[in-house]
Amino acid sequence: MTRRPLSVIVTGTVEDKLNSNVAIRRYIAQGFRDLGHECADVHEISYGALIRSTLVREADLILAVGGVAVDGSDLSALRRAADRSRAALAFWVHDDPYEFDYAFRLRGLADLVFNTDRWATAHYNDTPAVHLPLAGCQHTHLRHLNLQVQRDIGLFFCGYAYENRINFLRKASNLLRCHRTYVCGAKWPSDLPFAHNERMLPDLFADTAGRALFTLNIGRDLNIANARFNLVPSTPGPRTFEVAMMGAAQLYLVDSLEILDYFENGSEIVLIDGVQDLKAWLERGLDDPAAILAIAGRAQERALSEHTYRHRAEAAICHLRARGLVPDVVSFPSEQVPLSRSLMKPASILPMAAE
Secondary structure, three states: OOOEEEEEEEEEEHHHOOOOOOOHHHHHHHHOOOOOOOEEEEOOOHHHHHHOOOOOOOOOOOEEEEEOOOOOHHHHHHHHHHHHHHHHEEEOOOOOOOOHHHHHHHHHOOOEEEEOHHHOOOOOOOOEEEEEOOOOOOHHHOEEEOOOOOEEEEEEEEEEOOOHHHHHHHHOOHHHEEEEEEEEEEEOOOOOOOOEEOOOOOHHHHHHHHOOEEEOOOOOOOOOOOOOOOOOOOOOOOHHHHHHHHEEEEEEHHHHHHHHHHOOOOOOOOEEOOOHHHHHHHHHHHHOHHHHHHHHHHHHHHHHHHOOOOOHHHHHHHHHOOOOOOOOOOOOOOEEEEEEOHHHHHOOOOEEEEE
């Protein structure tokens, strides 16, 4: 059989002006590129540009990345674009289970759905769906891990102030006031003195996590449209894999044990169940920072060897190929070797932004 690159178009599910997660689409497109030119010919184009285009570009796959809850987004236009291009149409939806009640919009349109939440994937019924978590982008998130440099942040968290996150940090407030704690994001209440209402761009986020001994990992609790089955999220979000690449040990507030499919507890990640666990690990970090940095190092190695977007791109193609949706034109190496650590850039020591 003649081998040729698989032709892949990566796009969105809504106009970019309505999409707060355009970066994820770019990470995924880069993951396909990381397979190599001999494996994938990749073009990234916005949803609006794709559906308005009158040019017909033949492709093997159109991959639409994003949520499907925006009523103003015409998903059938993506189907028409795929038919014009003679391509399979796959959706990589990353907002389930929070928007699962809109999954019906994919029925009859998607050749295959990649769902980032394992439990939600099991409820797609007559729409073909497989579980495919998000990952980390080594080109953006990877930071050099220097075991000799003292971390100037004890505990770091970056994210929107969902109610469950506020409640946990309020319970831990007295403890966190005694440590070098830095929390940032949007909508944080004023009674948390270590929390700052500011947005961090990906590079600054990665640099800051790379300066922290621990990074706190708390999932979100926001059901936009999840009333039908009231599904409980099971798969860790992309931040878990991103932070692992940044070189910070993660304190992961347990809401699902699926995390153990990706990282080993106590060796590559630290599972906590409340404020007492948080206190014990912060104290251990003060007593034995080298042991904590060793956890960060093992997590980074695991992320590079299993949880990059290149790994997810290969898995996606294998799922599509097994279903006969894309031609068997790609030959993967039998063994995936982690990308060179020369891609890592040193973490710059940046001043903390003012509150």
